[in-house]
Amino acid sequence: MNKRGRKVPPTARLAEFPEAAAEQALWWEDHILEVLHGLPPGASGEAGARPDFDPRQHSLAERERAKAAELTAAGHKVTVSGIKQRRQRYQRDGVVGLADGRSAKQMPVFGKVDAAVVEAMQQAIDETAEDSSKTIGFLVWRTKEILADREDGASVEVPSRATLYRLYSKLATGTHATGSARTRRSVKARPPDPFGEVPASAPGELMQIDSTPLDVLVRLDDGIAEKVELTAMVDIATRSITAAVLRPTTKAADASALLARSVTPEAMRPGWSEALRMSRSVLPHRRLLTLDERLEHAAARPVIVPETIVCDHGKVFVSRNFRASCRYLGINLQPAHKATPTDKGTIEKTLGSVATLFAQFVAGYTGSTTDRRGRKLEDGPL
Template sequence: MGRLKRPPALAVGDRIRFAGQVRGVLEVTAQAAVLEDADEPHRVVALVELFQAEDFEVLFQPERMPLPASSLLEMLPAATVRQALWWESHILEVLHGLSPGAGSGSAPRPEYGPGVSLTARERAKAAELIRAGHQATPSTVARLRRRYQQDGVVGLADLRSARKTPQFGLVDPAVVDAMRQAIKEGIDSSTRTGSFLIWRTREILGQSPGGDSVDWPSRPTLYRLLAKLTVGTHATGSAVTRRSKAHGANAPFGELTVTAPGEVMQMDSTPLDVMVRLDNGVVGKVELTGMIDVATRTLSAAVLRPSTKSVDASVLLARTVTPELMRPGWVDALKMSRSVLPHRRLLTLDERLEHAAAKPVIVPEMIVYDHGKVFVSHNFRASCRFLEIECQPTHKGSPFEKGHIEKMLGSVATMFAQFLPGYTGRNTDQRGRHLEQENLWSLPELQELLDEWIVAHWQNRPHEGLRDPDHPGRLFTPNQKYAAMVESCGYVPVALSGQDYVELLPATWRAVNSYGIRINNRTYDSPDLGPMRQRDSGVTAKRGLWEVHRDPYDVSRVWVRDHRGGGGWVQAAWKYLNRAPVPFGDLAWDHVSHQLPKATEEELTQAVADLLTRAHAGPDQPAGKKGKKVKPSKSDRRVVARTKATTAVAATVPLPKPQHEPPPEEPVEEDDETLADVIPLGLFDPFEDPWKRP
């Protein structure tokens, strides 16, 4: 028994072999097929007879006509499109026997009916068009029919009207190549004008073989050519942007998927466009070093220094994994307990968060940084190894690989720095005059303003990169994104202990004298330094000096390692702390008398507005409406009084009495009532057990 064979598919237009002839299929019905025949106009053969014939063979089956590129018709004039559609109606009648406008149940005309070959139909259509007054031949109809079957209606259109002009007009390609080379040579050079690039183009063309015989375009043509070739290259603009674009990635940018806070963080430094008054009274600029979390866009830490050093990067790590405590003068709306952060859940892990500001504590898993001296130093890498953080340097000359921190540093300039006195602008063209005569902030004061701005504005500002995947029109703030990720990924921040925090701080070696320790013209002392005074530490490599760790952004205290007593830490406070408010102490975090369940958007907005107004006025210059000075409120004076009241502090860090009693302070002027009694508050002690109940 023979194997069953499925009959082949048969359609109009196929070429088959049957009864010793090669025939075309004119029509196919359910039971029979109409074929071409050499002796008669056509031959009707039953499908059963056709498929069982010994010599039956399908020789050619036309491929399915591809979908036409109909969008090309939009590039053509309307008259050309109408002509193509007119030809389409006639070609369809040649192919199928009926025109597109034929009604339902209409029968083909005899010259296009079943059994009539394509050649005969083409001759009939040409004769019909000639009678109607159109110029057409059978070969023209056949050519258009084949083009229609291949390209659709676009094949019937006259595409000469849609021809594109050359990209560079009639300019010789040799001139174009020479100008491309001139532009490429200037990538790493200083910025020059377009006239230089045109001059260099002619020099390159003259040095090339046959360059003297090339037609040199006119001056306007050369400038038009230069404009086309330098689009997006900044060839005559910023040298920094030009190098960045030239050395950037040519492939599409990828997307690094992060699912938890701290999974990927980025760090970088940049000069801050603000003049500040340094400790020695000299006016100068400072550098901003920041770290941002890619998952939540949280600005975990930002520090200011006259010049960034490797120890500053280590301090930045310490500040990232340490709760940001509320500071004197900060509004109650900035507390973590008033924010959208999961305060109660985190409070069960670390009670230090009870008085923390509304900024998440994030422990990095991987830090991405560039090849700056600060980040490739041994000190910074040692700190990362100590915290078990993976270091991932970017490729050289590829700032786009850490674009999040680059964008953040630019945002600080536009959203914060420009509101400050002494703002210099990004370059000399934007710089004002006599900036050093303005009411400039000191470095510690500016640092505190920046920290407050981060908590008040940055962490509560909707970010373009934090969109809801299901609702793209909704934006998250960094605090909202952090709270959502804590719920989804179960992230638990493990903040540094006091021992770890002090170990990460930069170290210096000093002698312990009878009056204490002197660092940067500040004297630090503590009763616990008694056994160390005027004695050798035993560290021969340091000539008997004592190891002192300090936070360069908190001048209120230092820590001294007791090399003779087991290696523990002794905290020493600034000797004259009572004579100046502490820039970064936590002396007044609980001065607010009432608590609200949540900080409203209006409160946060008002806090940001007050911060920028205060920052623009400069130190000791409260600004009111229309630039007028305003009198501090009773609450403000109470906070100032508590901040200054540091002569009697907590027993954890007793301060010695000054050698010379300070002159009595002038009494605060009252309007109608006396200020409340000053309640002295203690300094923050990282070694204190946070779970210890008073």
């Protein structure tokens, strides 16, 4: 650090440049320092600034113009803006900022490791995408096996164990190669390019449907404690959950019932607050009565007719029953790409939020995994 507390720019990177480029940067440093402080480096303490570069008599802009004129007269064609840009780069990056970046030595991403070794380890990491999680030691061993079985028969120098471990740390970043198998499969399924959902500007234009086990034990009619499945549909334009059902096991008829609930007004039930009535909402209640008289005693729940529904390839949603229901209502059913949850990220996030933000407050909450599960949940209140 210098006297003013500012960080001194590093100069070690100057060794990455060819000798001629480094000498050119040092030559420019002498001139830029004279512009900044009035004295070139190495000047004695008794030496005074030249008249055109004295900071006490000339502003920084005037000193930059003087330096541009001096160098141009000496045969180095340079503009005032060029001097200013070099001065700013020097103040930000030090002498490295004055070197020609195009001439810097480009260090390979993986250092001096043979490209065949990099390719072999990448193959070893890719092979674990659908397998059970392995250790780094296994991946290093597998890399050596791949190199030994090369079809071209060319011998490749295998780096040291430490070098292979460092190579693994670079190649495996973000892949969860030795971590959670579930997370690894999810990462592998992501599209390679930036992804996003198709925008929707009107209610019902695009909706998503999905089903997920709810991490809560319930007491079924036969007295057995089991988990239930939550199936829901969300509208992309309004982010409204238009319908949801809870079943021990979701069937095609349940998915069809979900469609019916989405397009049908839901009547008020005994015990519900009067504030939930459609007549108490901000919607144009009286005008809607001319369209459907059932809205008179309905709850203020969104009634949205889907145009397009995105679903996964679960047997419930690709069943003949559910497809027939969509055809009857004139709905375009759009299955997502296989193993690509990003195609319906809104409903995935919605169901995930229910599982984390709501289920934990319900009696019989089991947790998301067995290591998070409590004891004797079946004996408690369900």
